[in-house]
Amino acid sequence: MGELTIVLDEATDAALSRAAQSAGVSRHKWLLDLIRRYSRAEADPAILIVDDDPVFREVLRCHAEHFGWSADTAENGAEALALLAERRYRLLLTDCRMPVMDGLQLVHALRARERRRGEPPLPAIAVSTERVPAGAPFDECLTKPPAAQVLGRLFSRWLGAGAGGSPAAAGGSH
Structure with missing residues (x-):
């Protein structure tokens, strides 16, 4: 599997952390779910x-x-x-x-x-x-x-x- 690097500004990183924490999941899982949801899979x-x-x-x-x-x-x-x-x-x-x-x-x-x-x-x-x-x-x-x-x-x-x-x-x- 390939590697993906995502660079976030501090505010976005903090918002991502809060959203993942409120959902009770890791930042990594939350971000992967977002990427999967918003990717344009045919x-x-x-x-x-x-x-x-x-x-x-x-x-x-x-x-x-x-x-x-x-x-x-x-x-x-x-x-x-x-x-x-x-x-x-x-x-x-x-x-x-x-x-x-x-x-x-x-x-x-x-x-x-x-x-x-x-x-x-x-x-x-x-x-x-x-x-x-x-x-x-x-x-x-x-x-x-x-x-x-x-x-x-x-x-x-x-x-x-x-x-x-x-x-x-x-x-x-x-």
Whole structure:
């Protein structure tokens, strides 16, 4: 296996140490998890889309691809948890109200698993027609259906430039 050297400024190094300590893991494990999560491995799609409406799932998946990102989809929170156990994603988009397991239950279960394993939290975005409860564990909330430009800015903010590196992939003008 190759060697990787990472140089951090003092503030970043201290923040990394605090984050790892609060998660109950070594700095080395925390950093490796971050590198794995944010590396652009072709084998794992970047985005997991969870919604019980098959048409809306497909619309979101197509938007993700338009902006240069691959995506998996799940019909409910239980299916999503199974996918999250198999693959590493960089962003989770989930409806709040779904049968079997809703988005709120999904993110609570995901956060509990991340804490148990000492993993950094996966950014979770609520996409809902209803108001998301105060204190819900989402990093951001979008009103359904979000415009393509809103999704482009969201992907750019949470994922950086699209996998293709084009202006469209980064959320720029077409």
